Amino acid sequence: MRLSSSSNEEVTRYSPQTSDNDKRVVVAPATTQTKIKLSIQNVNAWFGKKHAVKGVSLEVKENSVTAFIGPSGCGKTTLLRCINRMHEMTPNAKAEGRVILDGVDVYDKSSDPAMVKRRIGMVFQKPNPFPTMSIHDNVAAGLKLNGIRDKKLINEVVEQSLKGAALWDEVRNDLHMPGMGLSGGQQQRLCLARALAMQPEILLMDEPTSALDPIASSKIEDLVQQLKEHLTIIIVTHNMQQAARVSEQTAFMYLGELIEYNPTRDIFKNPQKELTEKYISGRFG
Amino acid sequence: MSSSNNPSSRKEKSSGERPSKAGNNFRQTFQEISIKHASRRRITNKIVSIIAIVFVIGAIIPLASILFEVIKNGVAVLSVQFLTQPPGAIGSDAGGIGPAIQGTLITVGLASLIGAPIGVLSGVYLSEFATTSSVKGPKQRAISFFANTIRLFNDVLTGLPSIVIGIVGYVAIVLALNSFSVWAGAFALSIIMIPIVSRVSEETLKLVPNSLREAGYSLGISKTKITLFIVLKNAKDGVLTGVILAISRIAGETAPLIMTILGTSLFFTSLTGPVDALPLRIWRLASQPYESAHGFGWGAALVLILIILALSASIRLIARGKGIRVRTETI
């Protein structure tokens, strides 16, 4: 599934020819459109006095998957949370810099933090469905609590989002059951569906598989490949092989600084910085 | 010639060397010690469990004997007449405690209507809003100072003798309205209730995992809605427990009621007039020298206990019926 459906340039640059020889052309992946969706400019973030992200700048292409990797405490999750202004919800946290989404700074005085979060969805490290809500309500929560009342529309979006998260077939008959009754992997896909229901343009995933078993993880990874057709994904991961598998661009961070930001294939075949090489080949320390 | 086998043989050698002689000796002594410890641990385990059970029984005995005594002495007087009639002439065994039951329900109900929302909302404020991070610098310091002050007052209020609160009700309302009144009683009781509800609500809300709030924020939901529909809903059971705890506590209060609703042998007339209450009635009956009055007193005590029991049970049932049946342990 991963190989055939993805447009991961490196792996499927040449499409297998089935019948028509005249069509023997190099497949142009979706990523050839080089529109910059998100531009992070000189972002700094603090927890109290701790300088967690130090002047990071990078650009993210539309419909691409970008991975943030680095050792624990390197600031990758903090940087991710700066993108949708989630960082500032933490007590004593502070962020500075510009995060330009489609030409508009999300930190601009005129932009509404809640609106930013609706455009930039997020999936967290631990599956966190709302415990008091059913599967249906979990997915519908974002719509309902943001003022959408049309039941038919809500049902439609719930179905579509669950399908998008590849959960529909498993839960279609149990939509009224509590979300917490699902397995860990299903819960995480439920959270994914919940985020998708808001029709986000960017999806931030904060170590989305670290609490899951390998099979559930690989399902999430497959989903990432499908979802990027419609949105731009940024994923923080501890698992370097996962970054290698799912992303097109990889950013390596260390002690709050962006050390290297390059196409994933270059990072894992021929990193430009010695620090990157040491980290990805497990020679750290 | 072939040095290619070297690495593997080197590996074996190094792995063979690792568990050193000293390590083996230590392992043996460690195992011997832990075997000795294991038998001692089993004995200690047993002793501690027995002690725990003894203390639990010790705690239950007075409770059970009170209940037993109340039921034994109270059941006899229970009758429709007892539950509905106003008290008869002093010393006679006619009449009942109707006005006291009615008065307790009205006063406690009114006190809960005042106290529970204020208590819950103050708990919500302390847990959800007083620690907000969006404001920084002096303003945040002012907020946290304010929150700590409220917490301190809550603690002081919880420890305040209830007679003092009764006097406050007397001075503030009884003297102002120039009459003992239900309002004054409800006011005094709600003051006792608020710190309990506030404290329990705050603690319960703080137990709601932050990941749920973050999930809400990540969907662009406003803080008010997250607090109401996600956080509070999730902490519903705990908050309700706090409210029931407070109601049970105020339903049994006597001292503040003497100073505020006074007590009467008549049925309820108006919110601005005096009314009877079960604790007051129990106290009055108990202080009479007649055997029949004492029997009525036991009966009234039994009714009070039953009311509180029924209240907790019904509120819990309602709460459970409305929400999702499965109460998940893993939040």
Place this chain on the structure above:
Amino acid sequence: MPRLLDLGLDRIRNIVTDMAKLSEGSVFSALEAYESNNIAKKHIFELSEKLRTLQDEVTDLAVELIARYQPVATDLRFIKSCMEIAYGYSRFGRYSYDIVDVLETLTPLTDCDKNAVSEMAMTVRKMILLSVNALESRDKMAAQDLYQMDDTVDTLYRKYLRELVSNLTKDSSGKPRCYISNLLILRYLERIADHACYVGDSVYYIITGASSPRR
């Protein structure tokens, strides 16, 4: 602290180093056999077989390391290059065997003109030494030098080829076994030179992550 992967990489490195010595020895003995007419076919055959087994061992180990440790960056490039280098060395062994095979089949060659082969063998010997040293000393410039030497080898090869053909037409009653043996051995030497270049390429790839600029 060494990583688990490092133990495997050391092992691969050791095998490839052994193969370098063996293949160098086999080519040198084959050339010596040709020059001294002392055919040591069995010895060279054993070397060639040994090289082939070692090459299999390198491939197996490489696949195992990839499967178990998912190496990346320099580690991955090193493993990939080791597979290629091991193949190159096993080819050295094979061509040495081919050379002695020719000697044995077309013997005696004592009265042949061996200057052409000797001249090319000199360069090829240098190339083998250079390629073996390049791996040991991680010399990324070796590829450059190897390709320059390969150019001379190619030029020599074409030159002798033309000369042999013209000699044959001029002197049809000559010694065909000399012509044929020279031609075949020159051809094997030219192939060995090519593989020496590939070894240089692989070394260059380990160090820079790019394919050699000559290719």
